[in-house]
Amino acid sequence: MKLLMIEDNESVSEMMKMFFLNEEWDVTFKYDGKEGLDAFLEEPSVWDMITLDLNLPTMDGVTVCREIRKVSSVVPIIMLTARDSESDQIIGLEMGADDYVTKPFSPITLIARIKALYRRSLLSEEGDGRSENSVDEEFDIVTDYFKINHKTREAYYQEELIEGLTPKEFDLLMTLAKKPRQVFSREKLLELVWDYQYFGDERTVDAHIKKLRQKIEKVGPQVIQTVWGVGYKFDDSGVKE
Known part of the structure; x- marks a missing residue:
């Protein structure tokens, strides 16, 4: 794994360096937001993972993250924050x-999060075969209104x-969408999407659902429904032309 760690606290970087060496990962350390962004922009395609501190000199982590996402929507990013906010x-x-x-975090916890996110990114690249719902060889999932292609990582509404x-x-x-109208709890989504079986924050799921809904609503009606007290489900059966 080729990892970029953007972290202004050198003691944290030194601590993590030992754990990264143990994993035999190729890690580049940057201690400034602008320097970290420049390192990414030099060769955006070479990075397998980025850990990004929220509070950085020159350019804060939120801005760095936003600029990285303008270039790549696929490189995995883990934000590190000293604020429990x-x-x-x-x-x-x-x-x-x-x-x-x-922060403060256990190095073992961070390593586990990195491995889980990296494992999911590799599975996404490899693909996981065709869904039994598929009726179109170009798409893994086809519903009345949606088509999703896992290999190209594209989703279409009509x-x-x-x-x-x-x-x-x-x-x-x-x-x-693989299982329309089935309700998934936040815990189950953490397990399936983030690969977190024993740790994780349900707010992570809620934040991603919010952004996903906003992007779907730019092209069509909302199909990600909240089932109060339980979780979320995909249902486009009620979509009106």
Whole structure:
């Protein structure tokens, strides 16, 4: 794995360096937001993972995340924040981060989060075969109004592309659409989409659902429904022409 860690706290970087070496990962450390962004922009396609501190000199983590997402919607990003504030975490997710870890954190926890996110990104690249719902060889999922292609990572509403989906937003949509009208709890979505069976924050799911809904609504009606007290489901059966 080739990882870019943008972190201004050198003691944190030094601590993580030992764990990264143990994993035999190729890691580049940057201690400034602008320097970190420049490192990414030099070769955007080479990075397998980015860990990004929220509070950085020169350019804050939210801005760096937003600029990275203008170039790549697929590189996995984990936001690191010293603030145990829901608003800061949600802002980071809404800017395109796939996950966040709150400081102080256990290095083992961060390593586990990185591995889980990386594993999911590899599965997304490889594809997971055709859904039993598929009736069109070009698409994995075809409903009355939606078509989803896992290999191209594209989703369409009545032939119109849903633009700008991040990896996790696409995975959420595909997971829900594979089983229309089935209700998924937030815990189950964390397990299926983030690969978190024993840890994770349900607010991560809520933030990604919010962004996914906003992007769907640009081309069509809302089909990701909240089932209060339970979770979420995909249902386009009530869509009106």
